[in-house]
Amino acid sequence: MLFAIAIALLIAQSLSAALIWRAQHERHVGALVNSAAFRLLGPPLYGGEAGERGGMRRDRGPEAREGGPPGAPGFRHRPPPPDDGYRLPRPLRVRVDNASPEQPGDRRIAAAEKNLTEVLENQGVAVSQVVVLERDPHQDNVIAEWWEQQRHRFAAFSNGDPPPRLVIASFKRPDGTWLSARVLTPADERQLLISLLWQTVLLYLVLVGAVALILRRIAQPLKALTRRVEAFARDRSVDGQLVPGGPEDIRRLIEAHNAMEGRIAGLLDEKDVMLGAIGHDLKTPLAALRVRIEAVEDDAERGRMAKVIEDINRSLDDILSLARVGRPSDPLEMTELSALVADVADEFEDMGEDVTLGDTARIVLPVRATWLRRAMRNLVSNALRYGQRARVSLAREGNQAVLRVEDDGPGIPEGEIARMMEPFTRLEASRNTATGGTGLGLTLARAIADQHGGSLVLANRVEAGRIAGLVATLRLPVT
Numbered sequence: 001m002l003f004a005i006a007i008a009l010l011i012a013q014s015l016s017a018a019l020i021w022r023a024q025h026e027r028h029v030g031a032l033v034n035s036a037a038f039r040l041l042g043p044p045l046y047g048g049e050a051g052e053r054g055g056m057r058r059d060r061g062p063e064a065r066e067g068g069p070p071g072a073p074g075f076r077h078r079p080p081p082p083d084d085g086y087r088l089p090r091p092l093r094v095r096v097d098n099a100s101p102e103q104p105g106d107r108r109i110a111a112a113e114k115n116l117t118e119v120l121e122n123q124g125v126a127v128s129q130v131v132v133l134e135r136d137p138h139q140d141n142v143i144a145e146w147w148e149q150q151r152h153r154f155a156a157f158s159n160g161d162p163p164p165r166l167v168i169a170s171f172k173r174p175d176g177t178w179l180s181a182r183v184l185t186p187a188d189e190r191q192l193l194i195s196l197l198w199q200t201v202l203l204y205l206v207l208v209g210a211v212a213l214i215l216r217r218i219a220q221p222l223k224a225l226t227r228r229v230e231a232f233a234r235d236r237s238v239d240g241q242l243v244p245g246g247p248e249d250i251r252r253l254i255e256a257h258n259a260m261e262g263r264i265a266g267l268l269d270e271k272d273v274m275l276g277a278i279g280h281d282l283k284t285p286l287a288a289l290r291v292r293i294e295a296v297e298d299d300a301e302r303g304r305m306a307k308v309i310e311d312i313n314r315s316l317d318d319i320l321s322l323a324r325v326g327r328p329s330d331p332l333e334m335t336e337l338s339a340l341v342a343d344v345a346d347e348f349e350d351m352g353e354d355v356t357l358g359d360t361a362r363i364v365l366p367v368r369a370t371w372l373r374r375a376m377r378n379l380v381s382n383a384l385r386y387g388q389r390a391r392v393s394l395a396r397e398g399n400q401a402v403l404r405v406e407d408d409g410p411g412i413p414e415g416e417i418a419r420m421m422e423p424f425t426r427l428e429a430s431r432n433t434a435t436g437g438t439g440l441g442l443t444l445a446r447a448i449a450d451q452h453g454g455s456l457v458l459a460n461r462v463e464a465g466r467i468a469g470l471v472a473t474l475r476l477p478v479t
Contacts, residue, residue: 005211006204013203017196026111032185033115036132036169039094039181041123088182092143097178101170106133109167116169129172137166143182221246225254232261279320286313321374321444332366337401337476340369341394344376353384358393363401365476367452375448375456376403378441379472383407387469396478400454403474411460411467420458421446445474453477 102108112132120127137147143166151163170180221244228242241258244251290309296302338360348355376392383390387407395402412420421442446456454476461469 002208002212002215006208009203009207010200013196013200017200020196029109029112029115032109032132032167032183033112033119033169035183035185036112036116036167036181037119037123039183040120040169040171040179041125088143088184089146092146092182094179094181095142097170097180098176100129100131100172100178101168101180102131102133103135103139105139106135106168108133112167112169116171120171125171126174127171128174130169131171132167132169135166135168137164137184140166140168140182217246218250221250221254225250225257228261229257232264275320279316282316283313286316315440319440331368333369334364335367335369335372337363337365337367337403338394340373341376341392341403344373344380345392347377348380348384348390353380354389355380355384356389356391358391360394361396361401363394363396363478365401365478367476371448371451375445375474376405378445379403379405379474382441383409383470383472386410399478401476401478403476405472405474406461406469408469411470412458414460417458417460421456442472445472449474449476 109132113130116132117127117130120130137143140147164184167183167185168180169183170178172178224242224245241262242254244254244258246254286309290306293302293305293309296305341360342357345355345357380390380392383405384407387409389408391406393404393406395404442456442458449456454474457473457475459471459473460467461471
């Protein structure tokens with residue numbers, strides 16, 4: 001938000017500066033044209049061929065006595081008065097030359113040329129060509145000597161401003177000569193740009209600084225609330241309540257979160273108490289039934305009854321595990337995954353199951369080993385139940401540890417893969433545990449992966465254009 005405000009302020013200030021500079025430039029060009037036109041249309045001419053033929057007119061007035069050409073009788077050097085701008089002596093203001101005054105290094109002012117042409121034509125002056133250019137006073141052979149003599153006097157009242165610029169306005173007369181007027185003009189446009197630059201810097205310091213303080217007051221409590229929500233969603237083990245802060249709306253949001261968090265924690269505690277009671281109240285009668293069936297004389301009937309009790313115990317364990325996976329009690333421990341995967345594979349091999357351990361990479365992660373072991377067992381059991389054999393591998397891909405369990409079964413229809421992650425969902429519609437279990441194995445494995453910040457993905461393995469089995473991929477982040 002702060003960056004967006006800074007960019008918007010920069011754009012607005014740039015547009016404002018462009019408009020102000022354009023208005024100032026037009027005003028400056030207008031004043032320049034008026035001054036040049038006034039001098040070009042005035043009667044006294046100096047220099048060039050007119051001076052050589054005796055056409056130079058010596059004004060005997062006070063201004064001429066004080067401002068004649070350098071070296072002329074009665075000429076006295078004096079600094080241009082600050083309240084009268086940068087004034088040239090009268091003999092240096094207007095000249096008649098045989099050629100255009102333009103020389104290499106000059107900068108033409110097109111806007112002033114256009115305006116000056118209109119002014120001269122409105123005054124009935126026939127012009128064929130108009131030139132308005134800007135030149136360094138040091139480079140002008142007409143005023144260079146006078147400029148060197150007066151330069152230090154200009155600096156005395158310049159107040160640190162840049163030196164003035166020399167503007168020459170000239171037009172070609174019908175006889176082929178050029179009538180030129182010289183005007184010293186202050187570099188106010190450059191000063192305007194500097195002023196606008198400082199204005200922009202000041203606006204940035206004030207406005208962006210104020211906005212930064214406001215956003216900081218809003219962002220800090222929001223950041224604290226975000227960290228609190230992340231911690232609560234991760235393990236729900238945060239203590240105390242978040243202290244409200246910031247503006248009124250943010251404070252109300254934090255208070256509402258505290259109330260919601262307390263309510264959720266209370267519901268979770270009630271759930272744990274209820275699950276503990278269910279586990280105790282159901283497993284005790286099941287244990288008693290297990291003892292009583294020993295009195296049944298029919299071996300076949302006794303075996304079927306024991307099998308039912310075992311299925312009920314297994315289903316109850318799965319349900320309780322799924323309910324508690326979001327709130328584990330055991331801490332994270334640094335565990336070597338390759339050793340954990342090998343232990344699970346050895347367990348199934350010891351039971352005579354067809355489990356093959358493939359390539360494994362040495363990866364050490366902070367995990368809850370008991371829960372992760374349960375997830376691996378569920379994936380391998382699922383592969384053995386539907387695919388007769390299981391192949392297990394562990395690899396590191398980027399910043400993830402990837403565990404893959406492959407089988408050679410019929411796979412899962414593409415439209416049913418996502419649904420198979422839901423609780424109590426089985427491809428086989430019956431509730432016969434011999435053909436598919438309780439439908440909680442994949443759901444529990446996915447919940448355990450989510451608990452560790454990872455994911456579980458099922459995908460059909462396709463070979464030669466047909467489904468050759470199923471691949472269960474469990475990914476865990478490597479920190």
